Amino acid sequence: MSKILKLLHRSIPLAVCGGLLIAACSKNKMSDTVARFDPSKPVTLQRFTPDSGGVGTQMIIYGDNFGTDAAIVKVFVNDVPAPVVGVKGTTIFALIPSQAGEGPVKVKIGAGSDTKEVVSKTDFNYLFNPVVGTLAGFTDKDGRTAIVDGDIKKAQFEEPYWLTFDQHKNLYLIEERRGVRFIDSARTYVKTLFRTGNGLDRPRTLAFNPTFDTLYVTNDQWDERGLSTAVLTPESGFTRWNSLIFSQTTNGGDANPVTGDFFFNSYAKGEMFKWDRTTKSTRLMYRVDDVNWEFNIQFAPGGDFAYIVVVNQSYILRTKYNRETGMLDAPVHFAGGRGQHSHLDGVGADARFDHPQQGAFDKYNNFYLADVRNHCIRKITPEGVVSTFAGRPREYGYADGPLRKAQFDQPWGIAYDEAAATFYVADQKNRRIRTISVE
CATH class of the missing domain: 2.60.40.10 (Immunoglobulins)
Incomplete structure (x- = not known):
């Protein structure tokens, strides 16, 4: 031989x-x-x-x-x-x-x-071979954890909630009612940027503007004169926030990734607003639906459209960004059944979700959505075809491995790093940051 x-x-x-x-x-x-x-x-x-x-x-x-x-x-x-x-x-x-x-x-x-x-x-x-893993976080034998910074292997989380990247692929995440954390791009350490308090008590969403010099943090509270949205800048290392917008019960906001226009909601009246950067004032665009309507808004990478994810009614709307007016068109029903909380793959309104939250786009505008009470990640194509991407529907737990054998416990946040072909998931009740690698 x-x-x-x-x-x-x-x-x-x-x-x-x-x-x-x-x-x-x-x-x-x-x-x-x-x-x-x-x-x-x-x-x-x-x-x-x-x-x-x-x-x-x-x-x-x-x-x-x-x-x-x-x-x-x-x-x-x-x-x-x-x-x-x-x-x-x-x-x-x-x-x-x-x-x-x-x-x-x-x-x-x-x-x-x-x-x-x-x-x-x-x-x-x-053929891609996605697998679910764990990046950071753990609990003791009694299921307890804490807010612990430092080496990522020793870091701990209590209730990770919402995720976003900066231009260097550093990861920013909200800890429910606790503050904002940071994971470096090399995924070696974790630190706390700031803790809640002084009016910023329940951060709900994070969004960078296109130049990454402003980080918008929406804040959910019940005071008409209370803080609705705060901003952070690189000068303080995103550790000190300043008040920007005052309104009632804002639980979602996003900046158009191309124009930088910032939009946010009102839970109390189910309304959608635009922040006017010139006049430094808010402008009511329309009422999305009924009162007590909990929703967030998430733009596609190209900035031409956004999804309005209605959390407490378990359905999704689609709205087009009008480049001539700088406004969002009236939304149309896109996927899920209004007020019907369940799990069902399907097309458009025939599909079912149970309290969906954050989603992440890939380069084909597929939308990967954290379906909280179904304990799984759903995939929605631009045509509205809904399928289960990862996790075991309606079965919570903690398990790494192949997509449909892995388990989550109320995943709330998700972000996608296209260069690394990796999703990051805020697995809230497992107190961990999970990964979904397509390799």
Whole structure:
């Protein structure tokens, strides 16, 4: 057996060697006499197998004039570089790279002007393998915890609630009725930015403006003259807040990620307002629905529309941002049954939620929503198709692992880091920050 075959036996599982690999070796009569790559002849790609798989899947590419020198062979899946394990004349062995997506397989062999390139006629379909894990937080044997800063492995949380990122992917989160915490971008430590009090007693949502120099914190209280929204800035390290808006019972607000326009609600009358930065005053736009309507507003990354998540009535509205007026159009019913608290996957108004809260968008405008009392994360497509993404519906608990085997206990907040392909979840009653990795 050649040195290359010995390498392949060490690099590729026996199950593969006992099937595809040995079959390929037999069919192509791989031996030490296989010719080197000939730059005067074309490189051909006949087929590859398998045609789908996740990160680390072993791919076998069949063709001609591949040569024997893996150092001059490059493989790409949907233009993402794939590690080459070995090459032998008519066969290349490669590993599927992370987040390859769907696209053709490309082979480049040679160096400089002698490089030959060939692209497959069919596409490889990348399969994501999401898994739920735990980033931080724990409880003792009696289920107790506390507010503990420092090393992320020793940090603790009491009731994590709402999450958002800054431009550096530092993570900011609300502790229900307790204050605002911070997790650095390297995910190594936790610190408390400020504690509640002095009028900011129940922070509800966090939202940065597009330039990340203002952090809006909405505040839920029952005084018409009380603080509705506070702002924090980088000058204090986001540790000292200043009053901005005074109103009654605000439990949701968000800034348009493109224009910076800030919108917020009134629970008492079910109304939606816009903050006028020029006149420093509020403007009533419309009444969303009935009195005592608890809802928040969450913009899509492009700023063209937002979802109004009605928490205490378990349904979702969609509103369009009007760039000419800088206002939000009257919302339309998008998903869930008004006042019908349950769990049901489906389309539009046929779906059911139970006290949904924060959501997070991916680059395709899919919306991943923390469905609190269903103890799971739901996915809503732009077309309104609702499915269960992670967790066991109606079964609370704590378990990491595959998406539908994992368990949450009243997840309230969620944020998505596209570059890391990772969701962060504020798992409130488990007193932990969970992760959902698509790898």
